[in-house]
Amino acid sequence: MKLEECLKRADETKELILKKNALEEIPAMLDAFFPANSGVCLVSDEHTHKAAGARVEEILKKAGINIAGSHIFPGEPRLHAEYSHVTFLKDWISSLPDWKNLVPVSVGAGTVNDLLKCTSSELKIRYMSVPTASSVDGFTPNGAALLLDGFKQTVPCPAPLVVVADIDVIAGAPAYLASSGFGDLASKIIAGTDWIIAEKAGSAGAMEAPAIDEIAWAMIQPGLLDALNNSINASRGDGDAIKILFESLAITGFAMQHYKDARPVAGSEHLFSHVWEMEDLSFNGVPVTHGHKVAIGTLAATAFTELFFADPKGPPEVPKGFTRPTKAERKAATEAAFKGSRACSRLAETAVNKMMDDKTVDAINQTFRDSWKEMRGRILERLLPYSELKRLMVRADCPNQPETIGLTLNDVIITARKAQMMRNKYTILDLAFDMGNFEGILAKIEASDIYLR
Numbered sequence: 230m231k232l233e234e235c236l237k238r239a240d241e242t243k244e245l246i247l248k249k250n251a252l253e254e255i256p257a258m259l260d261a262f263f264p265a266n267s268g269v270c271l272v273s274d275e276h277t278h279k280a281a282g283a284r285v286e287e288i289l290k291k292a293g294i295n296i297a298g299s300h301i302f303p304g305e306p307r308l309h310a311e312y313s314h315v316t317f318l319k320d321w322i323s324s325l326p327d328w329k330n331l332v333p334v335s336v337g338a339g340t341v342n343d344l345l346k347c348t349s350s351e352l353k354i355r356y357m358s359v360p361t362a363s364s365v366d367g368f369t370p371n372g373a374a375l376l377l378d379g380f381k382q383t384v385p386c387p388a389p390l391v392v393v394a395d396i397d398v399i400a401g402a403p404a405y406l407a408s409s410g411f412g413d414l415a416s417k418i419i420a421g422t423d424w425i426i427a428e429k430a431g432s433a434g435a436m437e438a439p440a441i442d443e444i445a446w447a448m449i450q451p452g453l454l455d456a457l458n459n460s461i462n463a464s465r466g467d468g469d470a471i472k473i474l475f476e477s478l479a480i481t482g483f484a485m486q487h488y489k490d491a492r493p494v495a496g497s498e499h500l501f502s503h504v505w506e507m508e509d510l511s512f513n514g515v516p517v518t519h520g521h522k523v524a525i526g527t528l529a530a531t532a533f534t535e536l537f538f539a540d541p542k543g544p545p546e547v548p549k550g551f552t553r554p555t556k557a558e559r560k561a562a563t564e565a566a567f568k569g570s571r572a573c574s575r576l577a578e579t580a581v582n583k584m585m586d587d588k589t590v591d592a593i594n595q596t597f598r599d600s601w602k603e604m605r606g607r608i609l610e611r612l613l614p615y616s617e618l619k620r621l622m623v624r625a626d627c628p629n630q631p632e633t634i635g636l637t638l639n640d641v642i643i644t645a646r647k648a649q650m651m652r653n654k655y656t657i658l659d660l661a662f663d664m665g666n667f668e669g670i671l672a673k674i675e676a677s678d679i680y681l682r
Contacts, residue, residue, distance in 0.1 A: 230448050232476050238444060239486035241371055241388040245479060247472065251395040252284055256292035258357065258391045259332060267330040268295025269357075270322055272345050275304030277337035277361045281398045285336055285359060297325045302341070307516050309509075310340045312377040312384075318348040332357055335389075338406060339365035339519060342389075343373035350386030358389035362402035363410040363463060363475040365519055366494060368392060369482025374519070379571025381503040388486055394475055400466050404626060407463040409520030410474050411625040415457060415618065416498045416523045417481060419530045419657075421450045421611050423496030427655040429604060430663075433596040434589040438655035445493035448484040453477075454613070457621060464626040497533070497656035500648035501526030501641070505634075507570060512635030521628045525681075526648075528622070528629065529641050531615050532680035534657050536673050537666070538605045538612075543598060547665035553590065556581050563650045566643075580650040583659075590663050597664065615680060631681055638681050642671050 230238075236245055243262055246254050259266055269289060273282040278301045289296055300321055302308050322328050333356040335345040342358050349356040350373075360368050367374060369392060372383040424441055431438030460474035484493040491499075502522040510517045537545060554562065563580040567573040585593075597604060613621075622629040631641050649658040649667065661667040674680045 230480070232480060235448050235480045235483040238448065239369070239388070239483040241390070241486050242369055242392060242483070243390055245369070245392040245394070247394045247396065247476060247479070249396050251393050252281065252288055252359070252398070255285060255288055255334075255357070255359070255393055256294060258393060259294065262391050263332045263355070263357075265330060266332045267327045268297045269332045269334050270297050270325055270328075271299040271334050271336055272302075272318065272341060273299075273336040274302040274308050274341060277341060280361045280401060281359060281395065282336040285334070297328070297331050298322075308340045308344075309516070310343050310373075310375045312347075312375050314344045315347045315351065315375070318344060319351055322348065322352060328352075329354060334359060336361065338362040338402070339367045342368050343375060346389065347373040347375060347384050347386050355387065355390040357391045357393065360392065360394045360475070361398055362406035363399050363471055363478060364402070364406040364413075365410060366413050366478040366481040367519075368394075369479045370485035370491070370494075371489065372485065372491065376506065378575075379507060380575060381506045383491055388482065392479070394479075396468055396472055396475075399475060400468055400471050404464040404466070405518065405521070407471065407474065408625055408627045409518040409524075410478055411457070411460060411463060412520035412524030412527065412622070412627045414453075414460065414474065414477055414481075415621065415627070416496075416527045417449050417453055417494055418611070418613050418618070419498040419527055419534070420492075420494050420496040421446075421453070422534055422608050423530075423656040424492060425604070425607055425611065426657055426660055427492075429596060429600065430593050430655050430660060433592040434585070435593055435655050435659075435663075436583060436585060437653045439492060442488050442493065445484045445488040448480055448487070449493055450611070461621070461624050492654070496530065497648060497658045498523055498526040498530040500652055500654075500656070500658070501529055501644050503651065504644045504647045507572065510635065517634045521634055524622060524628045525631055525634055525636065525641065528615070528618060529645060529674075529681060530657065531612065531618050532674050532677075533645065533661070533670055534608065534612055535615050536670050536680075537657060537661055538608050541602070541605065543601050544664055545666040545669055548669060551665045553587070553665070556584055559584055566647050566650060576651050579653055583653040585663070593660070593663050597660070638675065641681055642675060645671055
């Protein structure tokens with residue numbers, strides 16, 4: 230689907246301006262979509278204020294629009310999507326005169342946007358987003374990805390009413406932010422294959438394994454590879470590539486607005502990223518961006534999926550003597566894996582609750598064995614081969630080996646185990662766990678001289 234059609238399918242964002250000199254449109258957007266406003270309050274960080282915030286202030290003042298307040302987070306250390314910042318912003322905005330009639334405006338990349346998205350939701354007022362980079366898919370979805378009580382989660386909240394994205398501003402962002410956005414876009418490949426898997430498992434009784442929504446699928450999957458190939462040069466400041474990348478990421482957000490869940494855009498690859506976000510992964514003292522973590526998660530999930538469906542004759546062999554863990558064993562294993570995490574008890578509860586009874590697991594096993602040829606064909610048709618995916622990552626200046634974000638192969642293997650435990654959301658990791666060959670696939674990745682090398 231084209232951007233315009235996807236915007237119509239979204240029910241929360243009413244307008245997206247994506248062009249050169251888009252900042253000049255902000256006063257008109259305020260009049261058109263926030264007619265009762267008494268002014269604005271701006272939220273940015275030191276980097277994004279310099280990139281666009283100061284210019285937004287000039288435009289607003291020239292138009293005679295009241296700026297009730299402007300909060301600028303420090304540029305260093307890099308801002309984290311911690312819920313504590315939402316608490317601060319709620320107190321700050323509610324202290325401003327006539328705050329209920331103000332329009333909060335986020336001027337920044339994904340973190341600034343998510344913080345103000347959640348803040349505006351809790352204050353029950355709508356906001357405007359002014360992105361300064363094509364760094365994530367998080368500008369347009371309903372929901373904010375935040376760390377709350379040590380647990381990375383998507384907090385339900387409305388998407389921005391209006392998005393004003395200036396291509397010149399986005400093109401001026403640091404190159405690593407564009408490559409981060411590319412990594413996030415590439416992750417939709419695994420989101421697609423995992424949804425195919427989930428739909429089939431759901432037909433056999435698996436939990437959190439919904440059928441594919443045709444509209445959400447049509448928004449993202451058919452044009453995904455073209456979008457990736459055409460946005461390769463975004464990190465080099467290519468205006469056309471940046472426009473395609475931002476537009477493609479925005480569309481994924483509209484798919485979430487339509488579907489009311491992240492299933493269309495996130496699968497097992499994001500679970501890898503969630504683990505690393507909970508662990509505050511940094512490299513050379515600098516926090517690794519969401520999209521760069523997702524890029525390595527996408528490579529890991531691709532390797533896992535490719536190996537799982539490698540044999541045309543049937544699923545990977547189950548080790549002799551394999552037995553499914555009991556709930557008590559599962560709880561103990563999860564507590565050991567997440568020892569020291571503030572979210573440990575909650576994660577252990579999730580890992581236990583997502584375990585299904587033997588009858589359902591047997592039904593899932595039989596369903597995939599009976600439909601192996603069909604399912605293998607559908608998955609491999611949608612899955613970009615690992616070698617091709619890695620070449621795309623290299624061309625897009627995106628991380629393509631664990632070491633590029635400060636990890637080892639062993640770290641990724643350990644993360645895979647944690648990722649399978651942490652969310653009740655059926656993916657390839659759960660299928661391998663249910664079919665008894667999860668550890669066998671990880672062993673093949675470790676023994677390979679190709680995957681994650």
